[in-house]
Amino acid sequence: MKFIMVDVETANSNQGSICQIGMVKVENWEIVSKGSMLIDPKADFDAVNIGVHGIRPEQVVGKPTFVHAHAPVKGFFDEQVVFSHSTFDQIAFDKACDQNDLPRFDCHWMDSTRVVRKTWAQFSQRGYGLRSLADHIGFEFGHHDALEDALAATAVLLAALKDKGWTLDQWKEEIGHPIKVDGSVSGAPASNSVKGKFEPNPDGSFFKQGICFTGAVPGMSRNQARDAAAKLGFTIVTTVSKKCNVLVAGELDPSVLAEGASKSSKLLKAEERLANGEDIRILSPIEFAELFVEGG
Known part of the structure; x- marks a missing residue:
């Protein structure tokens, strides 16, 4: 069992505006290294984002830009299994690479929420935010710090992997398959523009989705x-x-x-x-x- 968990924070609504990276490396079910770095995104900070992660523009003055951080992070990620909690972080890295005309990371990306949703039925359709899952396994952390989030996501993933008992190779094969509905409902009514035209089958497996x-x-x-x-x-x-x-x-x-x-x-x-x-x-x-x- 060997993988990397990563989490990023961004300066604004552009996902490529990475201002912090947190990384955790796991081997044989144990954390063998962890760390975080502040990144100068060379972009404006939105008040909304500052309110989420607390990182202010003055804190990244003199810190590496993504261009400078790219090579060491790419060397760490390449040819590895890299998890993130949702696809946000992969998208952020891809956008940051593209915006700076840099090669994307040559790693095997996997979404840890897919593992969780396929392991614990109560989270198959909802409630799989990191805070909710950390509470489920009794893990305390400071949310929206990149390293804290990466550590929490690692703890959640390890718990799910142990419960399911599958190897990473099995998960590589399974993770992209549809997730079965466990009976939870969303109560979603039809939009006015299609209401009455396509009546949902009440006996269907996806009723009220x-x-x-x-x-x-x-x-x-x-x-x-x-x-x-x-x-x-x-x-x-x-x-x-x-x-x-x-x-x-x-x-x-x-x-x-x-x-x-x-x-x-x-x-x-x-x-x-x-x-x-x-x-x-x-x-x-x-x-x-x-x-x-x-x-x-």
Whole structure:
């Protein structure tokens, strides 16, 4: 059992504005090294972000920029299994690398929330934020410090790995598969624009789970995809609000995107909610198709 857990804090809403990195290395079920570093993001700090992590602009003066930190972190990560609690941290590193014209890390990224959700049924669909999970295992930590969060995420992951009893190779194979609904419900009503058009099947495995679509699902019109989802029990919603538990992110027409954008506003919102540990998952069209096996 060997992996790295990482957590980052950012200066503003741009996920590439990394201002702190926390890292924990685990070998044979034990923490063998840990550390954190402040990063000068060369960007403005938003008051909202400062309120979350407490890092102020003056604290990063004279600290390494991401350009300077890139080589040692890449050397630490490359060819390793690297976990983060949600995909926020991987996205942050990818954006920071891209914004600075640097190569992305050559590691095997894994989302530890997927392990937790597949191990503990009560967290399969909701409640898998880091604070909630740390409370579940009785781990105390100072939230929103990169190293504290990385240590808490490590403790949670180790507990889940031991409970499930699978190897990392088994998790590499399993982690991308859909997560089964454990019977919890979201109570998501239909959006007014589709209400009454796609009645959810009350006997479906995903009854009272809200689903939204962005982009095209190959081989299906939008209404055909909605109708298929409703037969699985999903309630169709048209915005990525709290009522949306699943976003199917299909193929996008570049002409409908905002200038310079590569993702739809729905996908960006879903990624933001996911990074905050909220009850949502993002599926590709292939993963959406797999739901018919999972929930059929």
